[in-house]
Amino acid sequence: MAVKLIACDMDGTLLDNKGSYDRSRFEKMLNSLKEKDIKFLVATGNNIGRLSLMFDGLFDDLSFVAENGSHLLENGKTFSRKGISDDLVCDFLDFYHDKLVDYRVMISTAESSYVLEGATFDFSRAAIEKEQLDKFLSRIKLLKSFSELPNEPFLKINMAIPVKHENEIISSFNRNFKGPLTAVTSGYGAVDVTPKGIHKAWGIEQFMKKWHIKPEEVMAFGDAPNDIEMLKLAKYSYAMANAPQDVKDSGHFIAPSNDDNGVFRVIETQILER
Structure with missing residues (x-):
């Protein structure tokens, strides 16, 4: 599995049903991905205000497709912002x-x-x-x-x-x-x-161009209709077990649910332990 980029939704995907995540496990995962030169991209409908709290202390080390593709940040700094006239x-x-x-x-x-x-x-x-x-x-x-x-x-x-x-x-x-x-x-x-045309997949594609990454080198995780385009984009796309059927139909694989730490389990078993 030649993955160079992992794009991951937050609510209902990385976050559990209380809206939190295992910070220690996440940091360990990030460090291991960095050692393998695999980029981790947060792809979410959330705005930067919430994300800065969610990733306090890590924000400047992460890249984001925020607000469903309207706001793109690399290492915490904006490089694209799509407003509405x-x-x-x-x-x-x-x-x-x-x-x-x-x-x-x-x-x-x-x-x-x-x-x-x-x-x-x-x-x-x-x-x-x-x-x-x-x-x-x-x-x-x-x-x-x-x-x-x-x-x-x-x-x-x-x-x-x-x-x-x-x-x-x-x-x-x-x-x-x-x-x-x-x-x-x-x-x-x-x-x-x-x-129109601005969604998570569009934002991910901007990073793929910047980082010279192909769709067959992308893994993605999502659980909701606003994740469908990115699940269709990535070769290794995982819909969460808690996702509705139309989202599951858009992915190539099913990950365990968000409450079962599905994102961690897939990345650890399919990427980090190989």
């Missing part, structure tokens, strides 16, 4: 003008995330550590109207929609929105809206 944000807000509170629409800049008054979030079952959740909540600013948005570059659009209507809402948006945006879920009603 003011016009596209306005078109999106017009499209959902009567659903902005119900769908908990959130518009983010570099410093803050903006939602309308009346939008409520339930984090009681969220798989996220308290410090990371507190950091996320500290960024949120309430507005009476999105006409009050600041004159700053817009970097991200998110929605938190009812899970039972998730597929219907996403399909309807992708079919009917007249603009270069696409919606994708990372599960449990969490939806990212990004420029």
Whole structure:
């Protein structure tokens, strides 16, 4: 198995169902991969605020495809950032003008995330550590109207929609929105809206070009619909046992579940112990 790059999702994949991971085992794995000259790439829908807490002390030694490909960092430093134009944000807000509170629409800049008054979030079952959740909540600013948005570059659009209507809402948006945006879920009603063509696989490909790595030299792990493109990209792609069937169908192999440390087990047995 001639692997030179491992791309790994976080929530539901490397992270367990409490939103944490075995830090000591992870550091040992990273060091062993480095000795074999194998790069480890974090590929996630999370933003850098949460990732900097998640990988405190390791952040500058890691590379990231963050925000589903919209933000790329090598050794903790940005080398690509895809924003969303003011016009596209306005078109999106017009499209959902009567659903902005119900769908908990959130518009983010570099410093803050903006939602309308009346939008409520339930984090009681969220798989996220308290410090990371507190950091996320500290960024949120309430507005009476999105006409009050600041004159700053817009970097991200998110929605938190009812899970039972998730597929219907996403399909309807992708079919009917007249603009270069696409919606994708990372599960449990969490939806990212990004420029068309920008996803985890696109971000990974930018690193592959930079590092001169071919698809047949890539291993990838994921569990959610926003991982499908990268699972299709990599030769050694592992859908997690806890993934839905459409994600499993996109990978070439099945890894043990996130709660069974599937990522560690595959890398250790297939890469490090050989």
